[in-house]
Amino acid sequence: MPVLLEPDRAPTLDRLLAETDTQGLQWRIEPAPDGRLPSVAGIGTLAHAGAAEISFLANPRYQSQLAATGAGAVIVTPEAAQALAQAGQPPSFARVVCSQPYFLYARIAQWFERASRPRRPAGVHPLAVVAPDAVVEDDASIGPHCVVESGAHIGRGTVLGPGCVVGQGCRVGPDGLLHARVTLYHGVRIGARAIVHSGAVLGADGFGFAPDPAGQGAWAKIPQLGGVVVGDDVEIGANTTIDRGALDDTRIGNGVKLDNQIMIAHNVQVGDHTAIAACVGVAGSTSIGARCTIGGAAMLSGHLVLADDVHVSGGTAITSSISRPGRYTGVYPYAEHGQWQRNAAVIQQLSQLRQRLRTLEKG
Numbered sequence: 001m002p003v004l005l006e007p008d009r010a011p012t013l014d015r016l017l018a019e020t021d022t023q024g025l026q027w028r029i030e031p032a033p034d035g036r037l038p039s040v041a042g043i044g045t046l047a048h049a050g051a052a053e054i055s056f057l058a059n060p061r062y063q064s065q066l067a068a069t070g071a072g073a074v075i076v077t078p079e080a081a082q083a084l085a086q087a088g089q090p091p092s093f094a095r096v097v098c099s100q101p102y103f104l105y106a107r108i109a110q111w112f113e114r115a116s117r118p119r120r121p122a123g124v125h126p127l128a129v130v131a132p133d134a135v136v137e138d139d140a141s142i143g144p145h146c147v148v149e150s151g152a153h154i155g156r157g158t159v160l161g162p163g164c165v166v167g168q169g170c171r172v173g174p175d176g177l178l179h180a181r182v183t184l185y186h187g188v189r190i191g192a193r194a195i196v197h198s199g200a201v202l203g204a205d206g207f208g209f210a211p212d213p214a215g216q217g218a219w220a221k222i223p224q225l226g227g228v229v230v231g232d233d234v235e236i237g238a239n240t241t242i243d244r245g246a247l248d249d250t251r252i253g254n255g256v257k258l259d260n261q262i263m264i265a266h267n268v269q270v271g272d273h274t275a276i277a278a279c280v281g282v283a284g285s286t287s288i289g290a291r292c293t294i295g296g297a298a299m300l301s302g303h304l305v306l307a308d309d310v311h312v313s314g315g316t317a318i319t320s321s322i323s324r325p326g327r328y329t330g331v332y333p334y335a336e337h338g339q340w341q342r343n344a345a346v347i348q349q350l351s352q353l354r355q356r357l358r359t360l361e362k363g
Contacts, residue, residue: 005115010041010052013073013094020104020111027098030081033090038072043109046071058102069093075101075108120159134166137174155192167203173232185244191232191254199239203228206243206250206266206284222246224266231255237262237278246284253290271308 011019014029014037031037044053046062049071056075057066063080073094076084081097084090098104120141124130127144134148137156146164148154154166155174163181166172170184173192182196185203190196208222226245231254236242242250242264250264253272263281264270271290276282280294283302288294292306295314300306304318309325312318316330335343346353 004042004052005112007039007041007052009115010039012039013037013054013096016040016054016108016111017096020107022104022107025098025100025104025107027096027104030095030097032072032092032094037094040073043105043112044071046074054096054108056101056105058105066091075104077101143180149186161198179238185228187227187244188230189227190230191234193233194230195235197236197238197240197260200236200241202230202236202242203244204241206246208246208266226250226267228252231272234258240264242268243284259296265302277314 017027017029029037039052040054041052044050044055046055046057046065046069049055049069051070051072053071054073054075055069055071057063057077057080066074066080066084071093073096075096075098077099078097081095084095096104120143122139122141124136124142125144125146128142128146128148130136130142130148131150131152133150135153136142136148137154139157140154141159142148142154143160143162143164145162146160146166148166149168151169152166153171154160155172155176157174158172158176160166160178161180161182164178165183167184167186167188169187171189172178173190173194175192176190176194178196179198181198183201188203205224208224209219210222212218212220224244224246226247227249228242228244229249230252233255234252236258237260239260240258240262242252243266244250245267248267250266250268252264252270253274255273256270257275259276259278261279262276265282265284267285268282269287271288271292273290274288274292276294277296279297280299282288282300285302286300286304288306289308289310291309293311294300295312295316297314298312298316298318300318305321306318307323307325310322311327313327313329316328317332318328322328332344332347
């Protein structure tokens, strides 16, 4: 379903773009044949958008849908705009010409989200519990059934949805949004403009236990004395968990995007602007570089180091450090560990063995 505004609240195309954050983008408007700019009440796909909606063409495979779209305006690349101009018959819709149509669509979608969701009123809901020495800055909104414990600090303009728990000594930066039922254990620090989705838990104990030397299978719990530090402009998905460090902090860099149901173990370091898809598990003390991408259901073993700009395909198991940028992919069936190691060693040499075999055949 497209996001729709009431007709009297729909901006004209030029006003929409003027009010949208287009920093870093170059764009221009090409009006429809009648010279008018449409009012834009929402966003739709090329196949389903109506005359009061804007659409976008980011994938050339959908170029054929332009001819039949009912959208009032479409974001297109310069190449697509040129193809339309050379088609002989001008299109019925206005064009926003931009070399990055998908990114501009994202920015326009942000405008519609703000316009269609009124901001929650500032203040503390009567059903919330806020410790007397907690600090809730101006314009922050604390929803019903929230608990803000002693020494916590909620930044200016931050919104806590219903049922959030902010533990003792936590700090949440300005202009953040914690959706319903987010839990921050004690001492968690979150930077500015964070978005944390429902069910996320930050600061639970890392999985630290020492085996009993008596050999009876018992374990001694190792207290997790570190914290969790999250940078600015981070988004954390629903039911994702980030464990606190054993001694040092678990750290999530600026601009990191974490999908739903991710497990980040204790003392993990995630570099700036890395994106991790759903159901990924990162074991303890692994360090992930900046601008990496980790595909869904990938698994990273503990105590590894991944360089900057490493891209891991979905379902891949990373069991050793990666020192060079690039894409890494691998799925291998399990076996008894010793046998698996022997087979893996052979697999890694297959290309050289193949070349040697070809050389012998030619000889």
